[in-house]
Amino acid sequence: MTEDAFDLVLKVFGLDKHFKTGPCKVKEGPQDCPVTINPQKYLPASIRTMLQCEMTDNCFGLDCCIDLTFQLPLGDEDVTFHIPFWFKFKPCDFEVDARFGGFTYHKYILDYNWVHFFQKKYFDILDCETAMPADIIFVLDESGNVNQDVFTVSLEAISEATGKLAIGENLIHVGMSMFGGTGTSRTSFDLDTSFERKTVLQSIRETSFNKKENTDIGDALRYVCENMFVSSKGDRGDVKNYVVLMTDGQSNRGSTQTGVNTCRNNGVTIIAVGIGDGISRTELLSVVQDPNHFINTTYENLHSSLEEIIIQSIKCSADVSSFISGWLKQAGMEVLDGVKEGGKQLILKRLGLEDFFSEPKCDKERKPFTPNVGGWNNECPLGILDKPELPDKMACHFKDTCTGIECCIEIPFLDVTLHPFFIIDPCEYTLNYGVNTINETIQLINYEWGKTEKINLAGGVLQLQ
Template identity: 20%
Template sequence: MNIDPLDGPVRCYINGHCSSIDCCVYDEKILTSLNLFINIDSCNDVIDGGIEKYKFSKSLLEFDWKSEHEIYLGGIYQLNFQLEELPGSNNYIISMEISICWDSEAACDYRITVLENNILAKENCDWKRPLLKPDFSMTKWKTENGFQANTSLDGQSLTDLLEELGVSNFAIDDLPNDKMYIVSMNVSVCFEANSTCEDDIVNVLNNVLLPKQQCRYSEDFVVEDFSLTKWMSNRNITRTDELQEYMLYQILEELDALSFLSEYSCDRSREPWGPTNDGWIKECSTFVMLPYLNSRETTCIIMDTCTGIKCCVEAPSLGRSFDFSFELDACNFQLTIRIEKFVYNESLVNYVYGTHHQFYLKGIFLIEYTVDELSSSEYILSVSLGVCLESSEPNCIVKQVVADKVSLPKPSCDWNQGFRIQNFSLEDWTRIRGEDLTNLTELAVLQVSSDLGISKFFKKPSCVRNGIFYQPENFGWKRDCPVSTELPELHPGMTCVLLPSCTEVDCCIDADMFHHSFNLVLKLDPCDEKLIIGIENFVFEISLYEFDWGVSKKLYLNSVIRME
């Protein structure tokens, strides 16, 4: 917290939680020191204040934010304060003034501004209670439930732990690739400390699938026709002035973007951002041709993956720099955008390459990008970054092109991947969740597919073995190849097509347990010298110019579906 030094006969103390300001003022007329204080209890939603023993207490639920509040003692001693809540960042803006006035018709004997538009962090509230099981052991619990001691818990496993400890009245599991949440919720009213109050628990939701709403990342502000110029003019702030920190907080709170702001601004003069001569820090070991950046505004890092860029963009008029990143994960088929604390993931499965995108966060932070896939080993990337606070053109106070058709080398991917969950066993997974291994519910299929990281690659709809593409078949094969070829008899739950090129095989395998059929493809193209292999939408293209002929290869979809 940045505070100015105090002059005169006053000393103040701010406690470690940044929630209490306690001042001692010496009155020379009566040779006595007086205590003036404000205490904000954000956990119990109460504010206390007072002068000596004259005190007041008020609920923050009914508090008049932004208005000036006054406390008088005998008309002589005065404590004025103003408090503004910033729920988006868990902070307050506070101003506080102390006065001593012995003559109502003359200037005050003493007046000092203790705080002026300072940012005050809310206290972190401790909602914990003692364990319901005093002898609980995390190590023992993990062993009994089939988890390795060093395994991180997430998703359903974390929900199970919280329920075991009795600290979960609601549970939410995320199915990002299915764009769904799994929600459970219990409600109870309990007046006995030594009781679980099980008889009073009402089950509201039990593993209910709730669809996620479609998010819009457009250029529209939450406040219609917002203008930084107009905002500053209304407050008599010169447009050329640098905004103070609290002003930026107010603007971002008004535009519903303050919750995304990182606690600390990136600093282009310090590591990892600087120093640099051309605006770039190069962590990629491969040479990449990068454009010169305006060092007065933006510094970027080409990441060690060589397919990611992160930048620190300075907006001098806002008195702040902002952190952006754009990452392409070629092996996990994912695009990730980060703006300060905000994270957005988009699947590259079925991605339409070469399309221009404008991504706005609350209309303020802009990432414009185009991703082209030039070959199986190269992306072509164009990216522009902006900070925009005007509804009319030019709407961005900062805009910088950081990549213009830059060639980025794709990494080599490990196709022989193990299970996403170490030592995974479907039998153990179903036992822990009380599921029937031989008859999984739709919810269980969604959960296990998400936990194993394979659901995002599922084709919708799945292939159909009895459909016209795979029929008629003989011993599992449909032969469209005009050349006579000896083919093995296939498993009853599998049908394959040998296509007319005679160098392409397309298979459909039923997995009744998953209520899904999986499509596997192998295509050799001797004309373009390339091999295409895939499991569902987990597809790779390989050049045959440097191919290891005669060597056995493996393609595993997170070890669940395997192709050799």
């Protein structure tokens, strides 16, 4: 095949827009950029020399090219093609320009729907019904057919499910134990080992495997309800207690009902997770008081099914109003139209949000949030956002510099406000964002675009994204 014939093949398949004849020719970039990006160092050595990249003239992008040299089919002629690609940001013109081969993307930033940053769910509050305090202990089988591989799968599933829980000193505490035959149960970590989600997840992942031959589910339950749900190891007498029992087998030692009775007499709710077809459904159904607290799954589906039954069975998270209402009722307090100042401070302290709401409130009825249309005070002269109408309790201001948005959101029940904002500084190459007392600044020149930024409140129970 000749080079001309190959060019014709590229045109027939529409690939000529992406493959350009000849080697790369990338214009040399400036040498005085504040930060230099070298994409080659992230590539395998075998293809590193095929890529050429230079910073764009304004130091806000990359102009790149990939060289491809190969032998034509049915011939011995070598040909060279290249694929150009780039990403260019023009802060003064509020433009983003990107290209890969024949694919191009051009966006005027002022037309971008930035408001999704503040829309709908300001707080992502996990997945469950109500965020009430609870003590939860995972009881994991390491006997019979369990080996290191499936034990690791179980740890990963527990870690993932625990990551969905509202871990915190005044919220959910987690512990973990393992079991085999009679008298072999052992503690991985107790309920009061840590109230930080990161530390708890690390403790789960670092749990060691100790193979046991026999299985005694009753003794495992007795151990956790007698030795771990105790005040000296972090058990709280005024919160709900849960055991999450995980096994892929059935008891061949001891009395299951003895352990079940111990837990029930101590007010502990048991959730049973049977894995595979080696379990006894009869035994595990006798362990739980509510049939909905039992599932039979597989190691392949354990990640999703464990998370699902925990969300279904444990009251671990909710919207703020449900949380507060439930907590007030549990404390024997009535939910009134207004709460006295002392009560508000008590609620905020219980939620771990006292410092977060310590600054003066914003006022959506005053400047810079008024005058507004549909909740928006747009003072940017260069463009108009595609703005949805905002809720009654919210107003936003698009600054006259066209580089920032700030909003004011009222939370009437507690008589507090949220004041989220973000501001782009094209001169310093920074993005400043935050809400209330939280203020973060990131460098745009080496930022990981597409990354979701999260602000954690109350020990990670509430997340602003």
